[in-house]
Amino acid sequence: MAEVEKETILTPEGLHKLEEELGHLKTVRRKEVAGRIKQSKEFGDLMENSEYEDAKNEQAFVEGRILQLEQMLRNARVVDNHGAEINYMIVGSAEADPDQDKISNESPVGRALLGKRKGDAVEVAVPAGKMRYTILQVKL
Structure with missing residues (x-):
């Protein structure tokens, strides 16, 4: 196959x-x-x-x-997401589905976002380079 x-x-x-x-x-x-x-x-x-x-x-x-x-x-x-708003749901790896914006808590982005608060900014190293995220809202 x-x-x-x-x-x-x-x-x-x-x-x-x-x-x-x-x-x-x-x-x-x-x-x-x-x-x-x-x-x-x-x-x-x-x-x-x-x-x-x-x-x-x-x-x-x-x-x-x-x-x-x-x-x-x-x-x-x-993709050029400069200034784009993205909603992520951080889930366990078994439930992760990037197409549905569900990212694993074990992924680089998930790990960086965990525990952050509104207004916090994080920089994450990804294969494409560094991505900067600013937390606009946190929902539980």
Whole structure:
């Protein structure tokens, strides 16, 4: 069965940041790692060549990150919620449903909002960057 790819919600800034990282990995890092692999091959026996192993491991990491970023960008939905009002209900993880604005108390946003009062502001690190929330109202 084909795996359903998860939508990635990004701010315009987050999208730009990921696109820049992808471009850097493809144009700069790939060449650097390929150069390290080529240079380490000159040291002789690849079986006992730690520089070669390190370079191959780094190459695998870079290629994996490129694939991850390409998938995220392929499934990106860009939102600009600057100044938007959003109502969240903080619930347990079993009941969480972001489509219904029910967020888990274990999520980064849920954890940041728990215990806050009207007027409080919180900044939350999310994959797209930092999001700032100001609590306008708290209902129990």
